[in-house]
Amino acid sequence: MEDTMTEQLTRTLPLLDEAGRATLFTAARTANRFADIPVTDAELREIWELARWAPTGANTQPLRVLYVGAGDARRRLVEHMDEGNKAKTEAAPAVAVLALDTHFHEHMSQLLPFRPELGDVLGTNEELRTSTGRFNAALQAGYFILAVRALGLAAGPMGGFDATGVDTEFFPDGRWQSILVVNIGHPGENPWFDRLPRLDPADIVRWA
């Protein structure tokens, strides 16, 4: 009982301060033009060092990341981007293709050792495996975008690309399936459009 104060303190988690909220949520913007400042491989690795700790259902962690460097690989990616996304993807200092590992269940005995049967269940039930994989990969894509921002970088996520073309080009064995392409860099001149409207919270949040 004499430890109530300490106990109380250990129970109280720190808030994210205003600067942190601005960096991740309130001031951050989707970038369409990038400055001519390189993004290092160390920075790209650090994005995943952050994003990997955020939670997934049954610890499945189905998201995978392919960083596409400048040069030939980038040109092969740009071919499959929608017209409006080609120039900025070509010019971005770094580009990530986020993908679902369709065989994520093969890691389950390592990832959830106290439920050794789950890998088999997911292995035989393709519908469950697909819905679980897609949901959790998208959840992790959200973490990835915020982790890019945590590194002081701007993200430009794009759904506008030919996924089949990208997969054939970069994942020919069929195991990874692209879900999002994310340009990454420091913002350049006029880097973003006007902010698009958000729905009124009264239309989003209800109470029961």
Next chain:
Amino acid sequence: MEDTMTEQLTRTLPLLDEAGRATLFTAARTANRFADIPVTDAELREIWELARWAPTGANTQPLRVLYVGAGDARRRLVEHMDEGNKAKTEAAPAVAVLALDTHFHEHMSQLLPFRPELGDVLGTNEELRTSTGRFNAALQAGYFILAVRALGLAAGPMGGFDATGVDTEFFPDGRWQSILVVNIGHPGENPWFDRLPRLDPADIVRWA
């Protein structure tokens, strides 16, 4: 040209500091037991005030949030939780049911005014509407979990519940479809299990 220095500074975004990284990613944990400290409605509203700014594909914003208070509503929710999730969902200071608005496309003329045709495209192409809605709602669920943490609260996201039962109970008109239930509060005694392993970054991140 004399403004190069200033220009450079405006291009440089702030990093998230170590404390912020700990709060959102590296030290944060999924809570299974909560302290007897209330979570206020103001805090619950503030979660969305943060999460709503993070980006979605074509600005679709398909995620919706139902906060289920204590008492009768909570009991009706707990009935549909998997056995292992019942007690903690009953005891949590606050609980959010995250849902997909299956008719999110009806807002598109407001959300993406320069592409007025997109609402109709999504309205008539059910397959595209469903895949777009599910992907972006899951992406926003990731933002939501990190926004809970930004408020100094612990999140306990759970996929283990009967979604059809929850939807019939809380969303009888069929428009919203539950995708995740998230317990929210301050961590209690022994609030979390040992941290589960993460995949080796070498298995996640590739380079092309």
